[in-house]
Amino acid sequence: MSKIPHFTFDLDAPGVNTGHLFVPKGADCEALSLPVFSLNKGKGPRLLITGGCHGNELEGPIVARRIIDWLPGAQTCGRVIIVPELNPLAVQAWNRNTPIDGLNLNRVFPGRADGSVTERIADAVSRLLLPMADTVLDLHSFGPLWEFPPATTTHPIADADLMAKTLRMAEAFKLPMTLVWEHDDTPGMFDTFAQNQGKVFVCAELGGGTVGAEDLGIYEAGVRNALIALGLVEGEAEYPTFRQQKSSQTLETLTSDWLRSPARGIFEPRCSVLDEVKQGDLIGILHSMDSLSASSVDIRAPTRSVVCAVKSGLHVEANDGVALLGRPLNP
Amino acid sequence: MSKIPHFTFDLDAPGVNTGHLFVPKGADCEALSLPVFSLNKGKGPRLLITGGCHGNELEGPIVARRIIDWLPGAQTCGRVIIVPELNPLAVQAWNRNTPIDGLNLNRVFPGRADGSVTERIADAVSRLLLPMADTVLDLHSFGPLWEFPPATTTHPIADADLMAKTLRMAEAFKLPMTLVWEHDDTPGMFDTFAQNQGKVFVCAELGGGTVGAEDLGIYEAGVRNALIALGLVEGEAEYPTFRQQKSSQTLETLTSDWLRSPARGIFEPRCSVLDEVKQGDLIGILHSMDSLSASSVDIRAPTRSVVCAVKSGLHVEANDGVALLGRPLNP
Numbered sequence: 001m002s003k004i005p006h007f008t009f010d011l012d013a014p015g016v017n018t019g020h021l022f023v024p025k026g027a028d029c030e031a032l033s034l035p036v037f038s039l040n041k042g043k044g045p046r047l048l049i050t051g052g053c054h055g056n057e058l059e060g061p062i063v064a065r066r067i068i069d070w071l072p073g074a075q076t077c078g079r080v081i082i083v084p085e086l087n088p089l090a091v092q093a094w095n096r097n098t099p100i101d102g103l104n105l106n107r108v109f110p111g112r113a114d115g116s117v118t119e120r121i122a123d124a125v126s127r128l129l130l131p132m133a134d135t136v137l138d139l140h141s142f143g144p145l146w147e148f149p150p151a152t153t154t155h156p157i158a159d160a161d162l163m164a165k166t167l168r169m170a171e172a173f174k175l176p177m178t179l180v181w182e183h184d185d186t187p188g189m190f191d192t193f194a195q196n197q198g199k200v201f202v203c204a205e206l207g208g209g210t211v212g213a214e215d216l217g218i219y220e221a222g223v224r225n226a227l228i229a230l231g232l233v234e235g236e237a238e239y240p241t242f243r244q245q246k247s248s249q250t251l252e253t254l255t256s257d258w259l260r261s262p263a264r265g266i267f268e269p270r271c272s273v274l275d276e277v278k279q280g281d282l283i284g285i286l287h288s289m290d291s292l293s294a295s296s297v298d299i300r301a302p303t304r305s306v307v308c309a310v311k312s313g314l315h316v317e318a319n320d321g322v323a324l325l326g327r328p329l330n331p
Numbered sequence: 332m333s334k335i336p337h338f339t340f341d342l343d344a345p346g347v348n349t350g351h352l353f354v355p356k357g358a359d360c361e362a363l364s365l366p367v368f369s370l371n372k373g374k375g376p377r378l379l380i381t382g383g384c385h386g387n388e389l390e391g392p393i394v395a396r397r398i399i400d401w402l403p404g405a406q407t408c409g410r411v412i413i414v415p416e417l418n419p420l421a422v423q424a425w426n427r428n429t430p431i432d433g434l435n436l437n438r439v440f441p442g443r444a445d446g447s448v449t450e451r452i453a454d455a456v457s458r459l460l461l462p463m464a465d466t467v468l469d470l471h472s473f474g475p476l477w478e479f480p481p482a483t484t485t486h487p488i489a490d491a492d493l494m495a496k497t498l499r500m501a502e503a504f505k506l507p508m509t510l511v512w513e514h515d516d517t518p519g520m521f522d523t524f525a526q527n528q529g530k531v532f533v534c535a536e537l538g539g540g541t542v543g544a545e546d547l548g549i550y551e552a553g554v555r556n557a558l559i560a561l562g563l564v565e566g567e568a569e570y571p572t573f574r575q576q577k578s579s580q581t582l583e584t585l586t587s588d589w590l591r592s593p594a595r596g597i598f599e600p601r602c603s604v605l606d607e608v609k610q611g612d613l614i615g616i617l618h619s620m621d622s623l624s625a626s627s628v629d630i631r632a633p634t635r636s637v638v639c640a641v642k643s644g645l646h647v648e649a650n651d652g653v654a655l656l657g658r659p660l661n662p
Contacts, residue, residue, distance in 0.1 A: 018623045035623040058644040062599045065618055065627075088620055091597070091646050144475045144643070147543045209541030211644030212478045213600045244575075266422070268393045269544045287396055289419055292349045292366040296396075312475070313389040313542030315422050 002031065004113070005124035011038045011081065011132065016072055021083065023124045028100050029117045032089070034124075037068045037082040044078025045230045048133035049223070050125075051083070053105050053140060053190065055090025055097075059206035060139030063219045070224070074233045081132055087121060096143065107188040126193065135169065135200045137226060138190060139219075142208030148309045149273045150218045150242055151177035151205045157195055166195075170202045171250060172229030173222035176242045176274060179205075179308060180252040180329055202226070209312065218242055243274075251326035253308055259323040261316045262297050265289055269310045271323070277301040283323050284310065301325065333362065335444075336455035342369045342412065342463065347403055352414065354455045359431050360448045363420070365455075368399045368413040375409025376561045379464035380554070381456075382414070384436050384471060384521065386421025386428075390537035391470030394550045401555070405564045412463055418452060427474065438519040457524065466500065466531045468557060469521060470550075473539030479640045480604045481549045481573055482508040482536045488526055497526075501533045502581060503560030504553035507573045507605060510536070510639060511583040511660055533557070540643065549573055574605075582657035584639055590654040592647045593628050596620055600641045602654070608632040614654050615641065632656065 002024065009019025017040070020033035049067065051060025064084035071080060085091050086105060093099045103118035111122025130136070142148035152170035157163040170178045186192075194201040206219040218240040225237040239246040261267060266287040271277060281301045288294040305325035316322060333355065340350025348371070351364035380398065382391025395415035402411060416422050417436060424430045434449035442453025461467070473479035483501035488494040501509045517523075525532040537550040549571040556568040570577040592598060597618040602608060612632045619625040636656035647653060 020622075033621075035621065037623050056645075058597060058646070061597055062618075062644050065597075065599070065623075068623060084623070085620060091620065094645055144541070147541050209543075210475070210478050210539065211600065212540075213603050213641070216599070216644070266389060266392055266396075268396070268547070269542070272544050287393075289416060289422065290364075290366065291351075292368050292396075292399060292415070310544070313393050313547070314387075314425055315389070 005128055007036065007128065008033070012040065014040050014042070021124055021128060023120050026114070026117060026120055032117070032121065034083055034085065034088065038079070039071050039075055040079045041075050041077050045135060045232055046078060046133045047080045047227070047230060047232060048129060048136045049080065049082045049139065050086050050136065051139040052085030052087055052091045053138060054143070055087055055093055055095045056143050057141040058091070058211050059141040059216065059219055061085050061091065062211065062216055063139055063206065063223055066216070066220045067223055076232070076234055078232050079132070080232060081129065083129065086125065087118070089117065106190050107186065109188050109190050109193040130194060130197070133199065135230065136194050137202050137204060137223065139204045139206060139223070141206045142309060144209060145312050145314065146208035146309050147269065147273050147312065148205060148208030149177045150175040150207050150215065150222060150240070151179055152222070153179040153181045153203045153205050155181055155183065155191065162195060162198065162200070165200050166202060167250070169200050169226065169229070171248070172226050172237070173204065174225045174237055174239045174248050175218070175222045176245070176248055177308065178248065178250040179326065180250070182252070182254045184255055208309070249306070250329045251306055251308060252329040253324055253326035257305070257325045258321045259283055259299055259325065261286055261318055261320045261322050262299070264317045265315070266313070267311055267316045267322050268313055271307050271310055273307050273310060275307045277307060278304045283307070289315070299323070336459055338367065338459065339364070343371065345371050345373070352455055352459060354451050357445070357448060357451055363448070363452065365414055365416065365419065369410070370402050370406055371410045372406050372408050376563055377409060377463060377465045378411045378558070378561060378563060379460060379467045380411065380413045380470065381417050381467065382470040383416030383418055383422050384469060385474070386418055386424055386426045387474050388472040389422070389542050390472040390547065390550055392416050392422065393542065393547060394470055394537065394554055397547070397551045398554055407563070407565055409563050410463070411563060412460065414460065417456065418449070420448065437521050438517065440519050440521050440524040461525060461528070461530070464530065466561065467525050468533050468535060468554065470535045470537060470554070472537045473640060475540060476643050476645065477539035477640050478600065478604050478643065479536060479539030480508045481506040481538050481546065481553060481571070482510055483553070484510040484512045484534045484536050486512055486514065486522065493526060493529065493531070497531050497533060500531050500557065500560070502579070503557050503568070504535065505556045505568055505570045505579050506549070506553045507576070507579055508639065509579065509581040510657065511581070513583070513585045515586055539640070580637070581660045582637055582639060583660040584655055584657035588636070588656045589652045590614055590630055590656065592617055592649055592651045592653050593630070595648045596646070597644070598642055598647045598653050599644055602638050602641055604638050604641060606638045608638060609635045614638070620646070630654070
């Protein structure tokens with residue numbers, strides 16, 4: 001058994017069960033044991049919640065544990081499986097990618113049984129975890145370098161029916177922003193792999209920057225709302241309060257909506273997320289590090305938009321993304 | 332001239348002048364040119380403002396530039412010199428220390444002319460910049476891994492008169508927290524070196540986490556308040572608004588006030604900065620990454636205190652600091 005991925009416990013037993021998903025060793029590192037929580041209440045929706053795909057996005061692992069604490073007293077039917085850290089090696093290193101092979105777990109799906117460690121994790125997830133769920137909530141965040149609101153995202157999906165179901169699930173979190181996010185076709189993503197099997201897959205982007213107590217409460221409320229919408233839990237959904245507001249908007253953003261730094265230097269953010277800006281409004285300023293008499297460069301909004309993400313003040317290279325703009329979906 | 336540190340311009344000329352502080356090359360890297368701003372309005376206080384001592388604390392470099400933009404229309408007397416980035420190599424690398432020699436600039440003062448690059452920067456600052464000022468405002472922050480309020484700090488100073496003057500200067504920022512911070516005797520700090528020469532040295536700790544637009548406004552207001560208090564600028568100081576509050580408190584914290592992680596695992600913050608906590612209140616939770624059935628460990632307040640700093644949710648090692656508590660100074 002130690003050469004193939006397997007669960008160390010019986011997930012079909014009724015009630016709460018915990019154990020591990022075993023990922024076999026390879027040439028590059030020893031075997032991994034990913035902690036898994038399962039709550040089986042019989043017939044009903046089959047949900048998988050994952051966190052820690054990227055090691056510097058700790059909102060997911062923490063919120064997943066809060067849901068594990070809450071669920072035994074709340075879930076009334078169906079099955080929920082939770083894996084707080086898909087990539088424990090990256091989490092330990094506080095690194096987006098796995099240090100051992102340098103790979104991004106969210107770019108290697110469906111993985112390879114005889115590959116490097118990141119590929120072996122993806123292989124175990126693809127073959128054992130994913131078949132047990134019809135809906136996947138993968139808990140990411142924008143990481144420490146961005147200001148980003150609590151949000152759920154989905155990419156455009158060719159299948160119109162699956163797209164509609166996915167968007168409904170994303171909006172059910174009732175977080176401040178639901179984002180339909182066009183980006184360049186990227187192979188190996190977990191969401192594309194799951195969606196190609198007809199599953200509803202929502203990528204939550206639980207804010208950015210510091211992982212703080214107040215924001216964690218918002219993220220947990222969002223995931224609870226999703227479980228209520230799925231019918232796994234009884235109760236009323238609530239809009240969490242973010243910056244004194246209880247509201248949610250659905251936006252879309254295109255690959256052309258990235259604002260990029262015109263040169264290397266220090267980026268000074270001049271707007272905040274969810275700000276509504278009009279053409280010409282100041283988004284940020286790029287300052288030269290070489291001279292104080294060289295003029296700074298203003299980075300301005302090209303059109304009327306909503307600020308979806310803005311980079312933390314830091315040193316950037318030419319062409320680095322510094323802000324992501326969006327606009328209402330089907331206004 | 333290229334073998335010794337020097338200014339590339341005349342700082343004694345009246346009015347605004349900009350140029351560079353030249354740091355000679357050494358065996359480890361080429362010469363550096365640190366951009367310098369000087370505004371000479373004749374007699375009056377002599378102030379030095381520095382930022383970018385640590386390369387992942389960009390609040391200082393950005394606020395320093397805002398002050399440079401504002402000062403020509405505001406300063407009425409005296410001399411202000413501003414160096415937004417003391418350590419451009421660390422800023423470019425978004426790293427606390429200098430990548431080339433691995434040194435922390437704030438641990439190598441007064442530096443060495445024939446040392447590694449970090450020591451050569453400290454040497455140039457010690458010999459050329461520091462003698463031109465009686466007051467130094469060194470703009471730091473708590474960095475990306477901490478929730479921290481906008482604050483000024485000073486360490487306890489043996490000279491009671493200098494301590495009182497330093498505390499008055501720190502409080503003049505009117506930021507939410509002024510902190511008298513005891514820590515272990517650490518050689519090579521910029522503040523100790525300046526204070527040993529009788530100078531008033533305030534270390535601003537301009538928040539932590541993401542460097543965002545809203546917070547930058549608070550930091551800039553704090554530095555403006557300090558310049559008004561010094562008499563360099565005319566006007567009325569104002570308390571900036573932080574989390575819907577306009578208030579300031581002076582706290583002290585001891586080396587024994589660090590709360591540390593009891594083991595390795597994921598730290599979940601359960602309090603926010605400036606929270607008042609009583610004995611036994613929950614500060615955070617440490618979660619095991621190995622098993623979901625292993626119990627988590629609560630980290631609780633040992634006494635009635637105010638939360639000065641709390642770590643972002645992330646993977647920590649045993650004995651890592653996760654929160655810093657304090658209490659009112661001379662309540």
